[in-house]
Amino acid sequence: MARLTEENVRLAREIIGRYPKARSATIPLLHLAQEQDGYITNDAMAHIGELVGATSAEVYGTASFYEMFKFEPVGKYLINICGTMSCALMGAEELMHHAESRLGVHMGGTTPDGLFTLEKAECQAACTEAPCLQVNYRYRFRVTSENFDTLIDQLQAGELTSEIPAHGTVAAVRQHIPADRGVGAVAPEDVTEGPAWLDGKAAL
Amino acid sequence: MTSNPGGTWPHAPGFIVGDRPQIVTSRFEYEDSYTLQRYLATDGYVGLRAALGRPATEVHDEVKNATVLGRGGAGFPAGNKWGLTPQGVWPRYLVVNGDESEPGTYKDRLLMERDPHQLIEGCLIACYAAGLSQCFLYIRGEMALAQERVATALNEAYAAGYVGKNILGSKFSVDIVLHWGAGAYVVGEETALIESLEGNRGMPRLKPPYFPAAIGLYGQPTIVNNVETLANLPWLLRNGAAAYTAIGTATSPGTRMVAVSGHVKRPGVYEIINGITTFRDLLYGEEFCQGIRNGNELKAFVPGGGSAPWFTPDQLDLPFEASQVGPAGSMLGSGAIMVMDSTTDIPRAALTLTRFYAHESCGKCTPCREGGTWLERILSRVVDGKGTDADLDQLMEVGESICPGSFPHASNEKLGIAAVPFPYRMNTICFVGPSAYVPVHSALTLFRDEFEARITKRTLIPVTAVAQ
Secondary structure, three states: OOOOOHHHHHHHHHHHOOOOOHHHHHHHHHHHHHHHHOOOOHHHHHHHHHHHOOOHHHHHHHHOOOOOOOOOOOOOEEEEEEOOHHHHHOOHHHHHHHHHHHHOOOOOOEOOOOOEEEEEEOOOOOHHHOOOEEEOOEEEOOOOHHHHHHHHHHHHOOOOOOOOOOOOOOOOOOOOOOOOOOOOOOOHHHOOOOOOOOOOOOOO | OOOOOOOOOOOOOOEOOOOOOOOOOOOOOOOOOOOHHHHHHOOOOHHHHHHHOOOHHHHHHHHHHHOOEOOOOOOOEHHHHHOOOOOOOOOOEEEEEEOOOOOOOOOHHHHHHHOHHHHHHHHHHHHHHHOOOEEEEEEOOOOHHHHHHHHHHHHHHHHOOOOEOOHHHOOOOEEEEEEEOOOOHHHHOHHHHHHHHOOOOOOOOOOOOOOOOOOOHHHOOEEEEEHHHHHOHHHHHHHHHHHHHOOEOOOOEOEEEEEEEEOEOOOEEEEEEOOOOEHHHHHHOOOOOOOEHHHOOEEEEEOOOOOOOOEOHHHOOOEOOHHHHOOOOOOOOOOEEEEEEOOOOHHHHHHHHHHHHHHHOOOOOHHHHHHHHHHHHHHHHHHOOOOEHHHHHHHHHHHHHHOOOOOOEOOEOOOOEOOEOOOOOOOOOOOHHHHHHHHHHHHHHHOHHHHHOOOOEOOOOOHHHHHO
């Protein structure tokens, strides 16, 4: 493990090409690495550094700021239970206690079979549907102890694999800019004039 | 709305339509609202065509005349913000702030999930009007569905000629690049967003310059606009500034999306008329939240996202109008109301919010990094019944080190206190530090008795007093 695969290097170059400066692709490439391996390895960070023109320490410096990046393996399903205001008002604490006892791990822990990691999360932007949780960043709303159990049963039985990819994949759809349609990124120092459409006339 | 065993997928049921003008949510009721097909069948890209048929400066003036207030929190008019770019400095960029993470807030997520083309069209209009040559659409890392919907919509829009080279066959060309984060609340602050977009740790930049419009992404003039702000532009360009300002009031025209959560009968996201709708309408109105759950009494509410000082029933009749909410001691912020009924344990509720901001401090400014943690620890001790009577004063003292001087709060008739107007002074670069103090200060000012009831230990005699 775990430099980026050939296919991922191709994707990485496509992503880098969209930015006026390669370093801007750091976070998207870290996501790509996490999608490949389930977490971020030192080799992947060194490789990303080579691709964007940064040292592996600089890449780690960026990566370690963001909570979604994991530096050791987590469960196939990362369950984030929201504990912020609206969820707290609507019973998030009870839900967390229930989740801990159902899975037999504390917050931050991973089940011995490697299937689940449980985490307490901050506001997930679904406050009217409290308490809420995310499984690999897919929402579940107004979660009770009973439907938490149903969710775990379904995940254990493999019933939700088409809906919820293994940890690492966030969006299952990527942007692709067709070569003949894209304007292309230009380094800011290479731009000296304002855009053509600012000539005081209508564009159409 | 009933409970949903196993959860619902993929939509949040949260949005509730009413018999009111809809500027940004008009397509939400369609199952396929996020597709290009539906968008084109419902006036999609008509605003863009209208804009491109006019000189860019005219489009900019239209937006200025409409006074489209920024919907991210600060409420700065978008048209004026675009005008802050320095003359003759190129290139200029647009960065879309879709890093919605303020506690209580969600509207941008719905706008991205349910009507991504409307946002894309808004971005294009902004780029055209302000001469911005590339757009970066930054979506919060945890919002998988929003990222998928926007990626799909961008792919469709590129293929159909709405984005990219020579849009609609015109001389207007711009790329929209989907970018996504990886979990950090502070990145919602616009200079931190730019740092993150440059591939760095998402820490706010020192000010001045106060606006990235002067020096932003890669040191270039950069406009950072909120998702909802941009989503207003297609309607505005279709219908004109006069139609836009005919809704709402002169100082707060149009509509805005508000999420009401917590102890109400019908929590949800509503598109309301700006400037006119009151908190009472929202919390008790039949077309809105229909009152407090179980017929309980209202105890307090947070009027504008977790960073806003709290209100009590005394402030229910205030409208959604910044010039009235500010002097009353709080802010409208990001359009999020969190409601607490009479059963709420106030110190514990304050702790959940303070913990959030302490956790999300990026660590750059000492008053926030240290102060936020201190507030959380002391408050946590008080909530657990292990506090001393000195702790309550200590909380205020720590808060003063983050925000010196008087701190905004609401008036309260029963307590006989007058309002201290918003905003506050601060010893930090951004609002995360002060926001950790907001819930502590509001709760202690309005509900001090609940804290005192938790104090079981008395202060020990200070060593210095013994020595004297």
